[in-house]
Amino acid sequence: MQLSLNKPRTGRNRERPVYSLSRVITLAKASGVTPVIAEFKRASPSGFSQERDLNSYAKFMEDNGAVALSVLTEQKFFRGSYNDLYNASSIVKIPVLMKDFVVTESQIEDAFQLGADAVLLIVRLLTRRELCGLITFAHTFGLEALVEVHDESDLEIAQACGAQLIGLNSRDLETLKVNLENPLKLLEKVRKSIKVVESGIRTKQDISLFKEKGADAFLIGTTLMQEPSRIKELISA
Numbered sequence: 241m242q243l244s245l246n247k248p249r250t251g252r253n254r255e256r257p258v259y260s261l262s263r264v265i266t267l268a269k270a271s272g273v274t275p276v277i278a279e280f281k282r283a284s285p286s287g288f289s290q291e292r293d294l295n296s297y298a299k300f301m302e303d304n305g306a307v308a309l310s311v312l313t314e315q316k317f318f319r320g321s322y323n324d325l326y327n328a329s330s331i332v333k334i335p336v337l338m339k340d341f342v343v344t345e346s347q348i349e350d351a352f353q354l355g356a357d358a359v360l361l362i363v364r365l366l367t368r369r370e371l372c373g374l375i376t377f378a379h380t381f382g383l384e385a386l387v388e389v390h391d392e393s394d395l396e397i398a399q400a401c402g403a404q405l406i407g408l409n410s411r412d413l414e415t416l417k418v419n420l421e422n423p424l425k426l427l428e429k430v431r432k433s434i435k436v437v438e439s440g441i442r443t444k445q446d447i448s449l450f451k452e453k454g455a456d457a458f459l460i461g462t463t464l465m466q467e468p469s470r471i472k473e474l475i476s477a
């Protein structure tokens with residue numbers, strides 16, 4: 241079903257069950273499959289742009305072993321939409337992450353209504369208090385939070401708020417440049433949480449290197465949007 245909406249319905253109803261992102265990551269790892277979160281992204285501020293059908297991409301990733309989907313909903317810079325999130329969550333039974341600049345509780349409520357199972361929270365955009373509050377708010381809906389960090393001070397805040405899933409982003413938010421050394425260095429500083437490396441991952445070799453340093457899962461957009469069939473090789477890293 242295609243849905244056209246600006247604002248989702250209110251209330252806590254949704255038909256789709258909530259799927260746990262941390263659980264699918266743990267299960268994939270235990271069965272020897274590299275956990276890859278495949279991102280659907282039409283464009284990005286770094287100049288990336290790719291036409292692709294959302295429904296077939298989402299299905300393809302699910303059928304070929306991606307543990308979860310990440311769907312951009314931010315419109316201005318990433319050409320995402322709430323429709324994309326709703327449509328994706330309507331056709332797959334793997335966890336779906338809402339990718340946006342989430343700074344309010346109502347965005348989390350929207351995510352829940354639209355069928356998301358997890359939301360991205362970027363430490364740099366929030367105060368410590370706001371971050372802790374939004375993680376707790378997401379949990380009241382049964383949603384998980386992937387908490388994105390860029391450096392040690394972000395990581396300290398994320399861990400102080402009890403983040404269970406930490407996203408180590410290799411892309412600098414200001415220069416938009418990817419530097420894989422950053423997450424590589426940060427990985428050893430993460431305590432307990434599930435570690436997801438985000439951005440700039442292109443090859444099996446990249447993945448192996450991160451796995452050696454303790455990474456648990458990988459969030460991959462550009463590489464898979466350009467060439468979806470590469471999912472097969474990447475999950476076998």
Ligand SMILES: O=P(O)(O)OC[C@@H](O)[C@@H](O)c1c[nH]c2ccccc12
Binds near residue numbers: 460
């Ligand atoms: O396309 P890449 O380099 O594989 O990156 C995916 C993902 O990490 C990136 O899209 C991203 C990471 N954090 C974000 C925050 C907002 C928007 C987008 C993002």
